[in-house]
Amino acid sequence: MVGKTPATVITGFLGAGKTTLIRGLLERADGRRLALIINEFGDVGIDGDILRACGNPTCTDDDVIELANGCLCCTVADDFVPAIEKLLARPNPPEHIIIETSGLALPKPLVQAFHWPAIKSRVTVDGVIAVVDAAAAAEGRFAPDPAVLAAQREASGTVDHETPVEEVFEDQLLCADLIVVNKTDLIDADDLARVENLIRAALNRDAKLVRASHGAVDPLVLLGVGAAVEDDLANRPSHHDEEEGHDHDDFTSFVVELPPQPDPDALAASLTEVAAVHGVLRLKGFIDVPGKPMRLLVQGVGARVQTHYDRLWKAGEERRSRLVVIGETGLDHDAVRRAIAG
Numbered sequence: 001m002v003g004k005t006p007a008t009v010i011t012g013f014l015g016a017g018k019t020t021l022i023r024g025l026l027e028r029a030d031g032r033r034l035a036l037i038i039n040e041f042g043d044v045g046i047d048g049d050i051l052r053a054c055g056n057p058t059c060t061d062d063d064v065i066e067l068a069n070g071c072l073c074c075t076v077a078d079d080f081v082p083a084i085e086k087l088l089a090r091p092n093p094p095e096h097i098i099i100e101t102s103g104l105a106l107p108k109p110l111v112q113a114f115h116w117p118a119i120k121s122r123v124t125v126d127g128v129i130a131v132v133d134a135a136a137a138a139e140g141r142f143a144p145d146p147a148v149l150a151a152q153r154e155a156s157g158t159v160d161h162e163t164p165v166e167e168v169f170e171d172q173l174l175c176a177d178l179i180v181v182n183k184t185d186l187i188d189a190d191d192l193a194r195v196e197n198l199i200r201a202a203l204n205r206d207a208k209l210v211r212a213s214h215g216a217v218d219p220l221v222l223l224g225v226g227a228a229v230e231d232d233l234a235n236r237p238s239h240h241d242e243e244e245g246h247d248h249d250d251f252t253s254f255v256v257e258l259p260p261q262p263d264p265d266a267l268a269a270s271l272t273e274v275a276a277v278h279g280v281l282r283l284k285g286f287i288d289v290p291g292k293p294m295r296l297l298v299q300g301v302g303a304r305v306q307t308h309y310d311r312l313w314k315a316g317e318e319r320r321s322r323l324v325v326i327g328e329t330g331l332d333h334d335a336v337r338r339a340i341a342g
C-alpha cells in the first residue's frame, strides 16, 4: 500500500465508547499526525465538540471534520469525498485518518465509498474496528437471549426476526477486523465470557477481540491492521446486501432545548427515568448550570446517565442547554420533551 494514506473506520452501536476510544488514541498518538472525520446521527454534533475540548494539540479545528446529520455513505459525493480531499490537500497531510461512524451506521456501504475514483488511489481502509458496550450486550440489548429463542421455537416452531437494533449491531460486527469489547469495568468475568461468546457466535470469520475499559487500547493494536478492507468486502456480509441503497426509517432523533439546570444530580435522575420509561437509546448534550464556569456534559446510554463538567464556557459563547435524543422510530417526541421538561 505504498503511497496510500491509511484510514481506520471506528464503528459500534450508540454509546459503545467510540469517542472515548478515539480520545485515548489521540492521547497516545505519540506525535503521529492523525485527522478525524466524525459522523453523527442527528442535527447537532456533540462528539466533535467533546474531542476538541480534550485539550490535545491534535484536536484543532483543522484536524476534526464533523459531518453531522446524515449517513456518510449516502452523502459520499457531497460530504465524505470532499472531506477526505481536504485532509489530503493540507500542507501537512495526516499520516492516518480516523473515521468515527454514527452509532447507527452500517460500515459496509461506507467502506464501499472508498472505491470512488477521487480517493481510491490515495486512501486505503486499514481496518474496521467495532466497539461493543459489553454491559449493554450482557443485558441482552443486542441479541436475544438464547433461552427466549429456544422457548419461541418450542412454542411456535419459528423465532422472531431480528430487531433494527440487533441488525445494526450484527452488521457492525460482521464488517470488523478488530472488536473492542469495551466497558469491561461494568461487568463480571462470567458476563464478559457470555458477551464474548455472543460476539463470536455472530461472526462468520475470525476477527480479533480485545477487552477494554474506557476504550484504552494500545494504538499499535488499533492502527496498522493492513486489511485493505475495500478489497475484501465479499467476506463481510450485511443484512442490506440485497438492497439498492438503504433507508433510515428505523431510528429517530431530535433536540430538546432546556432552561438552565441548577441541580445536575436531579437532572441525571430525571433523565434516567425518562430514558427507562420511553426506551430512549441515547441522550447527549451540554447543559448550563447557573453559577458554574464550566459546561455540564450529559451522557445517557440506555438508562445509564452520567454527567461531568468537561470544559469552561468560552468568552462570548452562548450558554445553551440542549440534549440530543435518539430512539427507535415510534418514540413519542412530544411525550419525551414533556417528560424531560417536567
Ligand SMILES: Nc1nc2c(ncn2[C@@H]2O[C@H](COP(=O)(O)OP(=O)(O)OP(=O)(O)O)[C@@H](O)[C@H]2O)c(=O)[nH]1
Pocket: 012, 013, 014, 015, 016, 017, 018, 019, 020, 021, 047, 102, 103, 182, 183, 184, 185, 186, 212, 213, 214, 215, 282, 284, 299, 300, 301, 306
Ligand atoms: N463505565 C464505563 N463507561 C464508559 C466506557 N467507555 C465509555 N464510557 C462512557 O459511555 C458513554 C458513551 O461513550 P462515548 O465514547 O461517547 O460513546 P460513542 O460510541 O462515541 O457514542 P455515540 O457516538 O453517541 O454513538 C460516556 O458517558 C462514556 O464516558 C467504559 O469502558 N466504562
